[in-house]
Amino acid sequence: MFRWLVPLFVALAPARAEVVLFPASPETARMTIYSTLDAPLARPLIEAFQGQNPGVTVVYDELLAGEIYDRVLAEPEGTADFIFSSAMDLTVKLANDGQALAVDVPLEGDWPRWANWRDMAFALTFEPAVIVYHRPSFPDGPPDTRAALMGWLETAPRGKIGTYDIARSAVGYLFFSRDQEHFADIWPLVEAMGRAGVRVFPTSQDVIDRVERGELLLGYNILGSYATDQAARRPDLGIVLPRDYVVVASRVGLVPKAARAPDLGQAMLAFLMGREGQTLLAEKLRLPAVSLEVSGRDSAGAMARELGPRLRPVPVSPGLLAYLDPANRARVLARWKAAVE
Structure with missing residues (x-):
């Protein structure tokens, strides 16, 4: 990073x-x-x-x-x-x-x-989860809601979206767990990512670097604190806060x-x-x-x-401990793996 x-x-x-x-x-x-x-x-x-x-x-x-x-x-x-x-x-x-x-x-x-x-x-x-994107590839702006992202994924080039590997990234798993609470169609979104050949990584920086180079066009649920300063220095890297809701870790x-x-x-x-x-x-x-x-x-x-x-x-709060329940985590990771691989 x-x-x-x-x-x-x-x-x-x-x-x-x-x-x-x-x-x-x-x-x-x-x-x-x-x-x-x-x-x-x-x-x-x-x-x-x-x-x-x-x-x-x-x-x-x-x-x-x-x-x-x-x-x-x-x-x-x-x-x-x-x-x-x-x-x-x-x-x-x-x-x-x-x-x-x-x-x-x-x-x-x-x-x-x-x-x-x-x-x-x-x-x-107080760190928001953001969408990072390759500016030259989105002259009219990137998708800025989860529903818009699902629409973009239907025609997106394969292998051009990245996100955390929630099995290896604690913050990635946390963001995804909050998505399950706030977005009723989170699993259809993950399945759309899988059909689009989503690539998963253990850190934000892995995604940010690839988006800036154009190897990926978009990164979802990326820790904004790592992306914001870099976007000011790297002109091809853009950031958007989702308009539907913003998870803050x-x-x-x-x-x-x-x-x-x-x-x-x-x-x-x-x-x-x-x-x-x-x-x-x-x-x-x-x-x-x-x-x-x-x-x-x-x-x-x-x-x-x-x-x-x-x-x-x-x-x-102890409410966070629900995300660590072994049986629940195993179910989430199994379903995630089936969707993205």
Whole structure:
């Protein structure tokens, strides 16, 4: 994701699960973060946090959402000090299953109710699912509702639409689960994608890159926070917010119960909920802010004023756990596979 950004840090281990060291000198404490956010994008957040907390070296472990969940469960004697994950359901499950600490941070009482579950799991971003498209291929604009998308798919060139592989992408599965709740014809839409030779990928960036090149003409349910900044830099990449409804997901912060330095994890959470952290998320990372104190375009408040009832944010609540029910998930994935393969 955002491949042109080059990490300026000391790499500790090569892998998709990249571990990056943000050293402090002199080092007086060390904090470990497990996060789905790309390490290069985390740089301004970590450096600003270190500016408020001098002497804290940060070990930043970039993982897939499922890997974060598995690691926390596998490390009961000592795990990361802070979790920052795009998988809302898996993160809430950690809290629900007793793997999170209830924290006391300055803004917890003012945080939106939908974005705080029992002072353990906090939504920290407000990220819509969008349609990305190859601008030269849509001189009159792309389909901008799910019904219009179904119509386009009937005559679309084969193999030119992409989306998440919901079996491998936690956020993709979350978006699809919300679609099932808000769009009665979601399965006919998936079947239309299958007939059109849909290609599925584990990350947003896989789709975005192919759409920008014209290898794909359209990407469905793509995380807008990754696409927005790139669209401003890549003229052939377009974005549209669906006119029927817009699912909004959040990255969730949590301090694990088994954290080695829970005080530092709590300090990171407080920083990301504060004005500086929320402003950095919105302005530097283009991850729209939850806090109503951030009044710019990249904020929940601004989107609510512009889009009104079209927005369908996902609450941080145990309701997310229904998406993880093994029997239900198996049925959904089996039906999905039959439709798209």
